[in-house]
Amino acid sequence: MLQIPRWQTALIVLVLLIGVAFASPNLISRQATDNIPDWLPNQQINLGLDLQGGSYLLLEVQTEAVIEEQLDNLVDEIRVQLRGERIGYRNLGVEDGAATFTLRDPTQAATVEELISDIGGQLQVSVGEDGKASVRYADTAVQERISNAVQQSIEIIRRRIDETGVREPTIQRQGERRVVVQLPGIDNPERMKEILGKTARLTFRLVDEDVSPQSSRIPPGSEVLPSDDETPEGTPQRRHVVRKRVMVSGENLTDAQPTFQQGQPVVSFSFDTVGAKRFADVTKNNVNHAFAIVLDGKVISAPVIREPILGGNGVISGNFTVQGANDLALLLRAGALPAPLKILEERTVGPGLGADSVRAGEFASVLALVAVIVFMAVAYGLFGILADVALVANLILIMGALSGLQATLTLPGIAGIVLTLGMAVDANVLIFERIREEAGNFRGPVSAVDAGYRRALTTIFDANITTLIAAVLLFYFGSGPVKGFAVTLAIGLVTSMFTAIMVTRLLVAGWLRRRRPQALPI
Known part of the structure; x- marks a missing residue:
C-alpha cells in the first residue's frame, strides 16, 4: 500500500x-x-x-396564443380543402377551442369528415345532423404543442441572453408553462425585460392597396395593422391594410446586423436559400407595389418595391435609434418566440x-x-x-x-x-x-x-x-x-x-x- x-x-x-x-x-x-x-x-x-x-425573472409562456394560432392555421386549411372540393359552407371560424362551420348540404357530412381527417394532426371531427361541424385537436396533440412551445421558448431566451453577453445565466423550466431566469451582474434590467418580452415575429406581407385603412369592410384575406411609428400625443396612429398571407417569414433569416444607411440606423438581413428564392419571386412579381415588414403585429415600414431583389439580402429601415437597431438585430438573430411571455415576478438583487x-x-x-x-x-x-x-x-x-x-x-x-x-x-x-x-x-x-x-x-x-x-x-x-x-x-x-x-x-x-x-x- x-x-x-x-x-x-x-x-x-x-x-x-x-x-x-x-x-x-x-x-x-x-x-x-x-x-x-x-x-x-x-x-x-x-x-x-x-x-x-442582478435580476430574477419568473416568466410564463402564454401558450393560449400558440393554440389560437394553430386553430387559425387549421381554419385556413379547412377553407382550402372545402373550396377545392366545392363543398358549400358558412360561418367558418374559431369557437370554444375548435374550428367550426356549417354545411349548406348536411348530406355531405361523411365526405367532409373523411376530407378533414386527411389533414392530419390528431384531429377530432364531428358533424351534427343540422350540418354544424366542429374540428378540434386531441388533448395529447394540444399538450405536446404546449410542451414544445415552452421548450422552444427556453431555447430562444437562452440565445437572446447569450447575445447580450451575460455571463452564466440560469434558465430553468418551472412547472408546465413557467420559466425562471436569473441574470447575474446585469446593470440594465429594463433592457433585458424588453429584449425577453418581445415575441420578435417578423413577416413580409403585401399591402392591400385596394382598401383604405378607414374602410368599414375589410376583405377576409386582409387585416388592419398599426404602424410602429411614434406619433405625437393626440395624433391617431397610422394604419395599414395588409394581406394575411405571409410571403416570407423571419424563420428564413440567417443573419441580421445593425448598420447605417444615409446616416440613419438600419438593420441589414440575409435569407437562407428558400427565403432568398421566395423573396426574389415576391419582389419580381410585385414591382411598384407596397411590401410591408411586420414585427409582432406592427408595420415597421411599407416600402414600394422599385425593382426585383434577387440577392437574398435586404435592409429594414424605420425610426430606429442605435440601441433599437442593435436590439432588433439581436432578436432576429436569436429567433422569434413561439408565444408571448408574461413577467409574473421580478426581483433585483443589489x-x-x-x-x-x-x-x-x-x-x-x-x-x-x-x-x-x-x-x-x-x-x-x-x-x-x-x-x-x-x-x-x-x-x-x-x-x-x-x-x-x-x-x-x-x-x-x-x-x-x-x-x-x-x-x-x-x-x-x-x-x-x-x-x-x-x-x-x-x-x-x-x-x-x-x-x-x-x-x-x-x-x-x-x-x-x-x-x-x-x-x-x-x-x-x-x-x-x-x-x-x-x-x-x-x-x-x-x-x-x-x-x-x-x-x-x-x-x-x-x-x-x-x-x-x-x-x-x-
Missing part, C-alpha cells in the same frame, strides 16, 4: 499543479485575466445572482448584498479551515499537520474545479464548501485511528500505516459514495440554491477523497522513507 509507483506520484503532482493553475486567476482582477493568453487557464469562478447582484455575502462566506471558510487545521494538529501531531497540508490542497482543487468547469458559485454553494472543509478530514480521522489501533497491537510503523490505509479504504469509499449519490440527486431534481449547494458538495467530495487518500498517503510514505522512525508520532 505504501509502495507508490513513480507514475502515481507524477500523476498526483500533476493534478495538484493543474488545480493551482486553474485556481490562480481568482487571485487577480477580472480585467487582468483578459491579458492572460488563451492557451493558459484564465477563467475565474462565476458568482451567482445572490453574490454579485451588488452590496452580494458583497456582504461573499465577505461572510470568506470569513466562515477561513474560520472553518483554521479550526480544522488546529484540531488535526493537536489531535494527531505530525500526521495531523500532513492532513492539514492535504486540506489546503483540497481547497485549491475545489477552487480550480469551479473555475475550470465554469460552475456558478452561490451562497448555498459557499455553505457546501464550508461543509466540505469540515468533512474533508473525516477520511484522515478514520485512517489515523486505524493506524493507532494497529500500532497499539505492537505492529511496526510501516506495517501499521500500511494496514491503517488498507483497512479504512472500504469505509471511506462507502461513506463518500453514498453522500455523492445524494449530491447528484440534489443537483438533478433540485433547482436554484439547491443546485448550487449540490455542485460544491459533489466537487468537494471528489477532491476530498483524492487529497485524503492519495495526497496524505504520498506525504506519509515519503516521511517514513526518509525518517525510518521506530515509533509513530500519532
